[in-house]
Each structure stands twice: as structure tokens, then as C-alpha cells.
Amino acid sequence: xSQIETLGILEEIEVLVSDKLQVVSYKWLSRxxxxxxxxxxxxxxxxxxxxxxxxxxxxTLSGWLKNSPSSYHIRLVSGPKLEExxxxxxxxxxxxxxxxxxxxxxxxAALWNAEFVQAEDLFKQSFTVDNCLRDNRFCGILNSxxxxxxxxxxxxxxxxxxxxxxxxxxxxxxxVCQNVPPSQQTKVQQSPKVxxxxxxxxxxxxxxxxxxxxxxxxxxxxxxxxxxxLLAANKKIGQSDKTSSGNGGSLANLWGRASxxxxxxxxxxxxxxxxxxxxxxxxxxxxxxxxxEDGSSGDEAQDVNFKRASNGDSSRxxxxxxxxxxxxxxxxxxxxxxxxxxxxxxxxxxxxxxxxNKQAEDKPVIEVEKSTKGxxxxxxxxxxxxxxxxxxxxxxxxxxxxxxxxxxFKKDTAAGAAPNSxxxxxxxxxxxxxxxxxxxxVVWEGEETQTKKAETAxxxxxxxxxxxxxxxxxxxxxxxxxxxxxxxxxxxxGSKAGNKKGGNKDPKQGNxxxxxxxxxxxxxxxxxxxxxxxxxKQIRKTLQKRISERKLNIIE
Amino acid sequence: MLELxxxxxxxxxxxxxxxxxxxxxxxxxxxxxxxxxxxxxxSHVALVALLLRSEGFEHYRCDRNMSMGMNLGNMSKMLKxxxxxxxxxxxxxxxxxxxxxxxxxxxxxxIADFEMKLMDIDSEHLGxxxxxxxxxxxxxxxxxxxxxxxxxxxxDTVVISVTKEGVKFSTRGDIGTANIVLRQNTxxxxxxxxxxxxxxxxxxxxxALRYMNSFTKATPLSNTVTISxxxxxxxxxxxxxxxxGYVRFYLAPKIEEDEDETKPET
Numbered sequence: 105x106s107q108i109e110t111l112g113i114l115e116e117i118e119v120l121v122s123d124k125l126q127v128v129s130y131k132w133l134s135r136x137x138x139x140x141x142x143x144x145x146x147x148x149x150x151x152x153x154x155x156x157x158x159x160x161x162x163x164t165l166s167g168w169l170k171n172s173p174s175s176y177h178i179r180l181v182s183g184p185k186l187e188e189x190x191x192x193x194x195x196x197x198x199x200x201x202x203x204x205x206x207x208x209x210x211x212x213a214a215l216w217n218a219e220f221v222q223a224e225d226l227f228k229q230s231f232t233v234d235n236c237l238r239d240n241r242f243c244g245i246l247n248s249x250x251x252x253x254x255x256x257x258x259x260x261x262x263x264x265x266x267x268x269x270x271x272x273x274x275x276x277x278x279x280v281c282q283n284v285p286p287s288q289q290t291k292v293q294q295s296p297k298v299x300x301x302x303x304x305x306x307x308x309x310x311x312x313x314x315x316x317x318x319x320x321x322x323x324x325x326x327x328x329x330x331x332x333x334l335l336a337a338n339k340k341i342g343q344s345d346k347t348s349s350g351n352g353g354s355l356a357n358l359w360g361r362a363s364x365x366x367x368x369x370x371x372x373x374x375x376x377x378x379x380x381x382x383x384x385x386x387x388x389x390x391x392x393x394x395x396x397e398d399g400s401s402g403d404e405a406q407d408v409n410f411k412r413a414s415n416g417d418s419s420r421x422x423x424x425x426x427x428x429x430x431x432x433x434x435x436x437x438x439x440x441x442x443x444x445x446x447x448x449x450x451x452x453x454x455x456x457x458x459x460x461n462k463q464a465e466d467k468p469v470i471e472v473e474k475s476t477k478g479x480x481x482x483x484x485x486x487x488x489x490x491x492x493x494x495x496x497x498x499x500x501x502x503x504x505x506x507x508x509x510x511x512x513f514k515k516d517t518a519a520g521a522a523p524n525s526x527x528x529x530x531x532x533x534x535x536x537x538x539x540x541x542x543x544x545x546v547v548w549e550g551e552e553t554q555t556k557k558a559e560t561a562x563x564x565x566x567x568x569x570x571x572x573x574x575x576x577x578x579x580x581x582x583x584x585x586x587x588x589x590x591x592x593x594x595x596x597x598g599s600k601a602g603n604k605k606g607g608n609k610d611p612k613q614g615n616x617x618x619x620x621x622x623x624x625x626x627x628x629x630x631x632x633x634x635x636x637x638x639x640x641k642q643i644r645k646t647l648q649k650r651i652s653e654r655k656l657n658i659i660e
Numbered sequence: 661m662l663e664l665x666x667x668x669x670x671x672x673x674x675x676x677x678x679x680x681x682x683x684x685x686x687x688x689x690x691x692x693x694x695x696x697x698x699x700x701x702x703s704h705v706a707l708v709a710l711l712l713r714s715e716g717f718e719h720y721r722c723d724r725n726m727s728m729g730m731n732l733g734n735m736s737k738m739l740k741x742x743x744x745x746x747x748x749x750x751x752x753x754x755x756x757x758x759x760x761x762x763x764x765x766x767x768x769x770x771i772a773d774f775e776m777k778l779m780d781i782d783s784e785h786l787g788x789x790x791x792x793x794x795x796x797x798x799x800x801x802x803x804x805x806x807x808x809x810x811x812x813x814x815x816d817t818v819v820i821s822v823t824k825e826g827v828k829f830s831t832r833g834d835i836g837t838a839n840i841v842l843r844q845n846t847x848x849x850x851x852x853x854x855x856x857x858x859x860x861x862x863x864x865x866x867x868a869l870r871y872m873n874s875f876t877k878a879t880p881l882s883n884t885v886t887i888s889x890x891x892x893x894x895x896x897x898x899x900x901x902x903x904x905g906y907v908r909f910y911l912a913p914k915i916e917e918d919e920d921e922t923k924p925e926t
Contacts, residue, residue, distance in 0.1 A: 122713065123693060158715070613868060614912030616700060616707045619894050620786035 129203035132219040148201040159204045167197025662752040665719035669748035673739045678878030680732040687783045691725045707910040716904030729781035738774045793888035794861040795822035801885040805876035812869040814838045821864035852883035863889045866914040875909040
């Protein structure tokens with residue numbers, strides 16, 4: 105084990121013991137960090153050595169007792185009683201660190217609690233998931249001929265499979281351990297027939313755009329009947345995902361960017377596994393896979409997916425159809441999308457060809473767009489008949505923010521956007537293209553388009569935040585939002601780190617809010633829950649005390 | 661009821677000095693774990709997270725989780741009245757709108773009480789998950805402060821790049837450019853003088869020096885500073901507070917003009 109890794113674990117132990125007040129036993133450590141139990145014991149030993157004074161240590165003593173019918177004995181002893189206990193053993197006994205904790209718990213069962221919960225979690229995982237308890241990998245007794253058979257496939261096939269899935273695990277902390285299984289689980293739910301494919305494929309599908317593109321195709325072909333399957337799939341995922349993210353630690357959920365590399369790859373691995381299988385209809389599979397991806401990033405993403413499923417019902421209003429007389433580059437653009445390339449300093453929001461290219465897979469996008477075009481055009485017409493000044497399609501963001509009717513909204517934008525700076529303003533240009541469709545474009549006129557865009561991005565983000573405080577992270581919804589409008593958003597995932605600029609003066613300065621999600625209400629809740637749990641503990645303790653007292657009385 | 665007794669009162673003074681320029685008002689949260697604070701600066705570019713664990717206090721009593729809104733400038737004014745060797749006790753009552761700072765001189769012959777009004781602060785708590793960083797640099801805090809100060813006289817922004825060779829701080833201004841490279845150096849007499857670079861991936865990020873410089877106000881708190889960088893995350897500048905906790909500063913990176921082109925889309 106490399107020095108650095110060890111240091112990392114030691115620090116982690118420190119946090120667990122001193123901040124979370126958890127009992128860290130060697131078993132727990134071994135399972136959590138996927139080290140052998142001997143290594144875990146050594147780690148604890150080292151931890152005790154370096155931080156001996158601050159923590160309470162429980163040792164395991166094992167050896168022959170001095171009593172006349174000499175028997176082999178294993179005993180847990182707390183630090184101060186160690187020497188005394190050693191005397192009871194005959195000759196040499198082995199002394200190992202069993203656990204470290206902030207204080208010796210009154211109830212000895214508490215020593216064992218953390219690892220019991222952990223073991224239960226591991227056993228509760230789906231049968232297809234291989235974990236350290238199932239394959240017994242840290243056991244001292246190994247038989248190389250016996251292999252753990254995952255998923256009922258042939259042994260030769262199954263053996264390498266779990267490894268490929270779990271490769272990232274040793275690098276990360278426990279949260280990832282819990283993370284990997286859900287996607288697997290969902291896979292099972294979606295299509296139990298699918299057997300694991302060669303894990304090598306995982307690397308082939310690194311780019312998210314791949315998956316998105318496929319999905320767009322699927323969306324195009326999605327007939328009415330299939331919408332239901334889509335919805336159903338999403339719901340299913342939603343449920344299963346919620347339960348799995350319930351244990352809180354999911355790093356990826358909180359911190360979309362950080363895990364962007366590890367997590368989607370596992371999801372996409374699934375993606376690939378499904379596609380070649382002919383037994384399940386392609387659409388259902390793909391949508392399921394997409395849903396896995398989306399679902400993993402939280403509720404918001406699912407919302408979006410619903411929207412997409414009912415293609416054009418709710419999302420239609422947020423569209424601006426930008427028509428290039430050339431059919432090839434028709435595209436639907438969500439104005440509020442923060443994905444706008446920041447390099448684009450032109451004064452209009454009209455997308456240029458290169459940008460469309462950059463968003464990858466134009467083809468499917470275009471086709472999706474086509475399917476909804478008729479409807480959105482109609483909508484445009486309606487709007488312009490209400491009053492041609494400003495189109496309600498122009499910016500979805502204010503809409504989200506205020507949830508008001510389009511006429512209200514018009515006042516909003518007219519009053520809100522214009523006075524901000526006299527130099528730039530939103531101008532609406534409506535024209536009839538040669539197909540006879542009415543096309544409305546929003547054009548920024550003025551010089552400081554850059555800053556303005558930043559502001560829109562920012563306010564949109566805020567709107568999202570307000571609407572869904574639970575979103576997994578700021579980033580994900582932003583990029584997932586765009587697919588709702590048929591824009592191949594996911595092909596452009598969080599690569600532009602701080603694209604959302606703050607409302608501060610420097611347009612280049614990133615905003616911390618685009619990295620951390622707000623959790624005011626949650627925090628309050630967790631505070632409440634925490635104090636309640638403390639009270640519960642207290643009550644339980646007193647109850648236990650009373651019970652034991654009564655027992656004593658009865659015995660006497 | 662809240663009663664926190666901190667023997668090393670100067671610690672609290674230093675903590676306040678380090679954050680009061682960045683944040684005007686903030687909520688201090690007290691729970692059984694410790695005394696903590698999380699606040700953003702007014703432009704929402706930087707974030708401070710402070711933790712003083714309960715074990716670090718000589719006496720720590722917190723019956724109920726409490727959140728106390730304080731004006732850090734005023735709090736700092738009061739704490740300045742405490743001597744460097746004084747023992748500081750923070751007292752608060754449930755439902756009360758004041759907090760009391762009590763300063764005892766080490767010889768116990770002088771006791772001062774300062775009562776400060778609390779305020780209602782609508783602060784947003786942000787969830788800051790643990791993340792793996794591409795590169796972690798640990799270096800003497802004074803060295804870091806020096807670099808930030810020097811570079812600030814030349815440019816407004818600093819580009820921090822970590823490669824196998826070491827960590828490079830560079831800036832560019834009207835008068836010219838500056839580059840400071842630090843190499844890993846663990847062969848020193850004192851461990852706190854070491855510069856340790858743990859790198860999984862090379863990273864290069866741009867930050868406003870103005871903020872970096874205000875972070876370095878925490879230099880008196882610790883001999884070393886840890887800078888954690890990831891290309892898609894805010895930088896974390898952490899000062900450990902001896903045996904007690906930490907002050908962490910998070911700073912959102914500046915967006916580089918050419919970053920988008922050079923970065924492959926994955």
C-alpha cells in the first residue's frame with residue numbers, strides 16, 4: 105500500500121472518529137476501504153500510534169488462558185485494562201487493535217453497530233453486485249477453483265466482470281462503494297435478461313455525447329405508446345435511485361463535476377450492455393439507460409426527462425426556433441441555456457454553424473426538432489398575436505422564476521431587462537421564412553452582450569435553484585435542461601467549468617454558487633433531525649438502564 | 661444555553677482577523693460537534709468555512725444547536741479588547757439576542773465582559789461535499805502569503821499550475837510578467853517547512869489575487885497551508901487550526917478565455 109493512500113485513510117479515520125464519533129473497527133475499515141483485514145489492523149495500529157492520546161482503543165487479545173483447563177480465548181479489552189488482561193493469558197498472547205473510537209461506549213453492542221450496519225448494507229445489495237462480503241476476497245482461506253458466480257452467467261464470464269465495475273472503488277471513499285451498485289441494480293430491474301457483456305466496452309463509450317445522441321434518436325422514434333414505457337422506466341428509476349441515494353454519502357450526487365468521470369462511465373457501461381441485446385426493444389433500453397444517467401443526478405434530471413417524454417408539451421413554450429434557410433442547421437435553442445459558448449461575442453444569439461456542430465449530433469437533434477416544429481410554430485404565432493413586442497418564448501428563465509402568465513412576463517422583461525443597462529437591449533425580430541413559417545428571433549443589441557449573457561445564465565441558475573432546491577448539483581440540471589428542448593445538451597457536459605458567470609463586475613470571475621448547491625432548508629432539517637436523534641439516544645439509554653436494573657432485581 | 665471556554669483566546673482573535681475582511685456578517689453555528697461558520701463574501705465568489713471542534717475548548721457546553729448571527733467587524737472589535745493570553749469564554753442563552761464574550765487574564769485578576777447584539781442573518785448554507793482533488797499542495801503558509809503579496813503588485817490574477825515539476829504561480833500585468841515555481845521539497849529540518857505536492861492530474865487554474873491575498877490573512881493560524889485544486893472545482897485554501905479544526909477558503913476560478921477551446925470535450 106502506498107504511503108499516500110495510507111495517509112489518506114488515516115486522515116479519514118481521524119475524521120470519522122473525531123467528527124462523526126463513529127466506532128471504527130478493523131472489520132469496518134477493511135470493508136469500507138477494501139483493504140485486507142490485516143492491513144486494516146495495521147492501519148489502526150498506526151493510527152493509534154500517531155494519535156494515541158486523543159482516542160480510546162479497544163484491543164483484541166487472543167491466546168491461551170492460564171486457567172487449569174486451558175482454553176483458547178479471544179477477548180476485547182479497552183486500552184487502560186490491557187496490561188491487566190494480559191496477565192490472565194498464559195505466555196504470549198496476540199494483541200491487535202480491534203477498534204478506535206472517541207469514547208468507550210457504555211453499551212458494548214455499540215462497538216459492533218457500525219460494522220453490522222455495513223454488513224447488512226453489503227448483503228442487501230443486489231445479487232448481481234459483487235462486494236467484499238460476497239466474494240470473500242479478504243478471507244485468509246481461499247480456493248482458487250471456487251469462484252463467485254455473479255448473475256447466473258458462466259463462471260468464466262462472471263469472474264472478470266465484477267472487477268471491471270469496481271475498479272474505481274478502491275480509489276474513492278465509502279460513498280462510491282455505495283454508488284456503484286445502484287446503477288447495477290437498475291439494470292437488473294430494467295432488463296433482467298441482459299447478461300453482462302465484455303467490460304472492455306466501458307472505455308469505448310467515454311463521451312456522454314454518444315449516449316445523448318442515441319437517446320435523441322430514440323426520442324425521435326418514440327411513438328405515443330412508447331412514451332408510457334419511457335415514463336414508467338423513469339419512475340422506476342426514480343424510486344430505486346432515491347432509495348439508494350438515501351444513505352446520503354453519495355459524493356457524485358452532491359458534486360456532479362468531481363465524479364463526472366467515474367460515474368457516468370459506469371452508467372454508460374450499462375448503456376452499452378443493453379444496446380446489443382435484441383430481446384428488449386431498443387427504445388425502451390436506451391431510454392432506460394438515459395434514465396439511469398439522468399436519475400443519478402437527482403430529481404431535477406428526472407423532471408426534465410418527463411418533460412422530454414411528453415415531447416413538446418411543457419417544454420415547447422421555452423423554445424425559440426431559429427431558422428436558417430438551410431434546412432441542415434435547424435435547431436432549437438434554449439435561450440437561457442448556459443451552454444452558450446462564451447467566446448461568442450457576436451451581438452446576436454443566433455447560433456452559428458460551428459456551434460451547432462460543437463453541440464454534436466446535429467442530425468438527431470434536427471429530427472427531434474422537426475417533430476415538434478409544427479406545434480411550436482403555432483405557439484409562436486399565438487404569442488405574436490398577443491403583442492409583437494416581446495415573445496414569451498424568449499427566455500424560459502424568467503418564466504421559471506415567476507411562474508406567471510406570458511403577459512405578466514412581458515412586463516417583467518420589459519421592465520427588468522431594459523433598465524439594467526441602456527446600452528444593450530433585447531430586440532425581437534419576427535419574419536416569415538420562405539416556407540411560410542413565422543420565425544421569431546431574439547437579438548441582443550448593444551455592446552456588453554457578454555455580461556448580459558452572464559447575468560441571464562446566473563439568473564437562470566438561481567431560478568432553477570429556487571425551483572428545485574433538491575437538485576443534485578447546479579451543473580447537472582443546467583445541462584440536462586437543454587435536452588428538454590431538443591438541444592443536444594449532454595454532448596456538452598460540464599466541460600466549461602465556470603461558464604456561469606456571477607453577477608459581479610468581472611465577467612470572467614466564476615461564482616461559487618455555481619459549484620455548491622444551496623441547502624438552507626435541508627440544513628435546518630438535518631439540524632432538527634440531528635437533535636431529535638440525540639434525544640432518542642438519550643431516551644434509549646435510560647430505557648436500557650431501567651431494563652437492566654429490573655433484570656438484576658428479578659435475578660436477585 | 662451555550663458556554664464555550666477557550667484557553668487560547670488569541671486563536672479566536674486570529675480567526676476573526678482572517679475572515680472579517682472577506683465576510684461582513686455571518687451565522688455561527690454551535691452544535692455538539694463544535695463551533696462552525698460558513699459564509700460567502702458579498703460577491704459570491706469566495707466562501708469561508710470555519711470549524712472549531714468542541715474538543716478544542718476547555719469547556720464546551722451546547723445544549724441545543726444554535727445559530728448566532730454576528731457582524732464580524734463588531735465581533736472583531738470586541739475581541740481586540742482581549743489580551744493575547746486571555747481566556748475567552750463565549751456565552752449565549754436560548755432566545756436571547758445577545759452574545760457575551762468574557763475575557764479573563766491568565767492571572768485571573770482581570771475579568772472583562774462584553775455583550776454584543778446578535779443579528780438575524782439570512783444566510784444560505786451551501787453543501788460542500790468532500791471531493792477528490794487533482795492536485796494538493798502543502799507548503800509553508802508564510803511562503804504562500806509572500807507569493808500572493810508579490811504577485812499582486814504585478815497583476816490582478818494568478819495562474820496556479822501544478823505539474824510533475826512542481827507548482828507554478830504566474831501572473832501578468834501592465835509592467836510585465838512573473839513566474840514563481842516551487843518544487844517538492846521534503847528534506848527539511850522542520851516538517852512545516854516542507855513543500856509537498858500530491859498530483860493525480862496536472863491542473864492549471866486562474867484566480868483573483870485580491871481574494872488570495874485576503875485568504876492569507878489566516879497565515880498566523882498555521883505554519884502550513886494546503887491548496888487543493890481541481891480543474892472543475894473551486895480551489896480550497898486550508899489553514900489547520902492547531903488540534904482544533906480549520907479555516908477553509910473556497911474560491912471560484914476565473915474563466916479563461918482560451919480554456920474552452922483547448923479543453924477537449926468529453
